Amino acid sequence: MSEVNAAYDKQDLLALLKLQLEAQQIDASAMHAVAEDKLKAWVALLRPQAKELSADVANMRMQMFGEFRLPYGQPITAAALEASFAQATREYDDTLHEMRSDMALVQNDAGLKRWAKEQSRLITDDELIMIMRHEEMTMMDEVLDELASRQAPTRRAAGAKKKSK
Numbered sequence: 001m002s003e004v005n006a007a008y009d010k011q012d013l014l015a016l017l018k019l020q021l022e023a024q025q026i027d028a029s030a031m032h033a034v035a036e037d038k039l040k041a042w043v044a045l046l047r048p049q050a051k052e053l054s055a056d057v058a059n060m061r062m063q064m065f066g067e068f069r070l071p072y073g074q075p076i077t078a079a080a081l082e083a084s085f086a087q088a089t090r091e092y093d094d095t096l097h098e099m100r101s102d103m104a105l106v107q108n109d110a111g112l113k114r115w116a117k118e119q120s121r122l123i124t125d126d127e128l129i130m131i132m133r134h135e136e137m138t139m140m141d142e143v144l145d146e147l148a149s150r151q152a153p154t155r156r157a158a159g160a161k162k163k164s165k
Helices: 002-009 013-022 028-033 036-067 078-105 109-122 125-164
Strands: none
Touching (some): 002 013, 013 036, 078 109
16 A cells, blocks of 8 residues: 555656556556547657656766766676676776875985885976865965854854844
């Protein structure tokens, strides 16, 4: 009965029809005798649900393409997922190797200086501008938060003074 209630709440006519067939309240052979206008009404009710389900499937596929880093439109197969996973694993392993090398290098002052110079050469002007803008925005957010926290007690006090007058 809970399935019927859930299908009714969702206005899922197809699920209701299936449940009705399962409960044998509709004889499958009698379905052929259903009036054409009733069938048209059912089709009209099912068409929007079918469109919604198609959109849901398309959204899930897009999420899978992004999440598993698959080229858009490529069939989602076990082989494609395994290849994507293998590529991601290689990239993460390479990054981990670089990080371990960097950690070993920066253990002393000379190594840290060498690492810093190498990093500065790797950063392009655009990346540097982007980093600086991000830092400026972060600083501005911190200043605004600080100002807001300072003004909050002042506003409360002003509100209290108005009430006392």
